[in-house]
Amino acid sequence: MGYIARIPGSVHELEENLTKIFENKAHVKGVRANESTSHLEVELDWSAHNFGGDAGKDFYLPIKRGKLREAKELVDKMFTATHAPSQTQAQQLYDMIDPQAK
Numbered sequence: 001m002g003y004i005a006r007i008p009g010s011v012h013e014l015e016e017n018l019t020k021i022f023e024n025k026a027h028v029k030g031v032r033a034n035e036s037t038s039h040l041e042v043e044l045d046w047s048a049h050n051f052g053g054d055a056g057k058d059f060y061l062p063i064k065r066g067k068l069r070e071a072k073e074l075v076d077k078m079f080t081a082t083h084a085p086s087q088t089q090a091q092q093l094y095d096m097i098d099p100q101a102k
Contacts, residue, residue, distance in 0.1 A: 003041050006059040007099055014097075015090035022084045024048075031079070033072040038063050038101065040071055061093075062101035071096045 008014035021028065027048040032041050039060040048056045063071045074093055078085040 003039070003058045003060045006061065007097065008094065011087075011091050011094045014094050015085065015087055018078065018085040018090055018093075022079065025079055028079070031072070031075050033063075033068050034060070035068060038065060038068050038098070040068070040075060062098045063096050064098045067096040 006017070008017060021042075027045045029043040029045050032043070033039075034041050037060075039062055041058065041060045043058050044056060050056065061071075071093060074089060074096075078089055078093075
C-alpha cells in the first residue's frame with residue numbers, strides 16, 4: 001500500500017492527530033525516516049487498513065532538509081512515553097514539517 005501525505009494545517013491539528021495515534025499506537029507497525037524523500041513514514045497494521053478511508057492508510061509527513069533525523073528521534077520519544085505527546089513536542093515537530101514538499 002502506498003503512503004499518502006498527511007500535512008496538518010496547524011499545530012493544534014497536529015497535536016490532536018498525535019494524541020489519536022498515541023491512543024491507538026498498537027496499530028502502528030512502525031515509523032521510519034526515508035532519507036531519499038525526506039519523509040517520516042508511518043506504517044499502520046492490517047486492522048487499521050480495514051478501518052477504511054484515509055484514516056486507515058499509511059501516511060507520511062514531509063520534513064525540512066536537515067531535520068529528518070531530529071524529527072525521527074522526537075517521534076520515537078513521543079511514542080515510547082507513557083503519556084500523549086505534549087503541545088511543546090507537537091510544536092517542535094510542526095516546525096520541522098515542510099508544507100511545500102510532497
